[in-house]
Amino acid sequence: MRNGVYTTALAPGARRAVDSLVEKCRADDGLEMPIHRFPDGKQETNQFLYFEAGELVGVATLPPGPEIEVLGVVRPDCRMRSIGRNLLVAVEAECRSRNADSYLLVCEAASKSGCAFAERLGGVCEFSEHLMEFDWDAGPKLSEVEVIELHAARSQDLEDLVHVRRDQNQNVDQSRRIIEQWLRSEAHELLVVRRENHAVGMIRVTRSKNEIWLNSFAIDGSYRGEGLGRLMLANVVRDHDRSRRILLEVETDNEPALGLYRSAGFRESTTYRYYRHTLTS
Numbered sequence: 001m002r003n004g005v006y007t008t009a010l011a012p013g014a015r016r017a018v019d020s021l022v023e024k025c026r027a028d029d030g031l032e033m034p035i036h037r038f039p040d041g042k043q044e045t046n047q048f049l050y051f052e053a054g055e056l057v058g059v060a061t062l063p064p065g066p067e068i069e070v071l072g073v074v075r076p077d078c079r080m081r082s083i084g085r086n087l088l089v090a091v092e093a094e095c096r097s098r099n100a101d102s103y104l105l106v107c108e109a110a111s112k113s114g115c116a117f118a119e120r121l122g123g124v125c126e127f128s129e130h131l132m133e134f135d136w137d138a139g140p141k142l143s144e145v146e147v148i149e150l151h152a153a154r155s156q157d158l159e160d161l162v163h164v165r166r167d168q169n170q171n172v173d174q175s176r177r178i179i180e181q182w183l184r185s186e187a188h189e190l191l192v193v194r195r196e197n198h199a200v201g202m203i204r205v206t207r208s209k210n211e212i213w214l215n216s217f218a219i220d221g222s223y224r225g226e227g228l229g230r231l232m233l234a235n236v237v238r239d240h241d242r243s244r245r246i247l248l249e250v251e252t253d254n255e256p257a258l259g260l261y262r263s264a265g266f267r268e269s270t271t272y273r274y275y276r277h278t279l280t281s
């Protein structure tokens with residue numbers, strides 16, 4: 001194989017090569033490197049691979065989602081040789097083909113090389129998120145937590161859930177479309193808590209071999225401040241055991257949510273910076 005960047009679907013061979021590259025970088029850099037993590041359980045993605053002398057030495061991945069996000073890594077002994085830059089040239093061509101004028105490069109704050117690279121290439125940090133993991137040793141005693149009923153959401157819950165999410169920076173139609181997709185999807189479980197026959201709290205739970213992801217957690221405005229959120233999280237966690245990491249992401253400036261997650265036993269395990277890269281014409 002010639003040196004250079006190739007696009008690929010996730011063929012099994014390519015997937016194994018990417019896995020071992022990511023594992024090597026995880027071990028050397030001490031980073032999370034969430035390259036293969038697709039919280040929606042989807043596998044199809046755009047992936048750009050960089051080969052040198054037939055070996056995979058760099059990868060950039062664009063997980064599915066409404067916004068183009070890019071995660072990437074170059075093998076430690078091959079850095080500072082423009083491989084990252086070349087991968088981003090391929091990413092930019094992909095953005096153009098999707099008529100996008102920018103993308104977000106995701107870097108762990110702890111990665112000096114990642115942040116220096118993103119800034120050198122003109123990225124501007126737009127926001128940051130903590131990855132939080134449930135700490136089984138510091139979290140609340142789950143055996144003592146009040147049990148509440150969590151129900152699988154039904155199509156009849158749609159309007160209640162639109163109402164629950166009404167203050168989340170989306171217009172109502174957009175929100176309704178997203179919730180309809182969640183109700184149809186089998187990639188996750190959409191759980192709700194009901195009060196007086198109405199869904200007043202929701203959370204999406206996505207399970208993979210080693211991880212459980214909690215997303216789209218929201219409590220209706222009129223039910224906040226009563227401990228329902230903490231109770232809901234504890235009841236989700238108590239259905240699992242230590243064999244899998246329980247993870248969620250939260251924007252670093254969302255103090256109320258951060259406080260709730262900490263008090264529910266979650267701890268920050270890394271911080272991601274999202275660098276906006278605007279394409280030049």
Ligand SMILES: CC(C)(COP(=O)(O)OP(=O)(O)OC[C@H]1O[C@@H](n2cnc3c(N)ncnc32)[C@H](O)[C@@H]1OP(=O)(O)O)[C@@H](O)C(=O)NCCC(=O)NCCS
Pocket residue numbers: 025029070071072073074075078079080081082083084085086105106107108111112113114115116117118120121
């Ligand atoms: C970030 C990473 C992908 C960069 O790959 P790379 O192939 O070494 O980057 P390049 O050689 O293409 O560098 C492009 C520019 O960034 C700069 N840069 C890259 N790493 C840097 C570092 N550690 N410190 C300072 N500048 C750096 C280079 O000097 C170069 O600028 P120049 O062309 O003006 O000289 C690689 O360091 C890496 O895998 N880091 C760990 C994983 C990570 O953090 N990924 C997130 C980023 S997507």
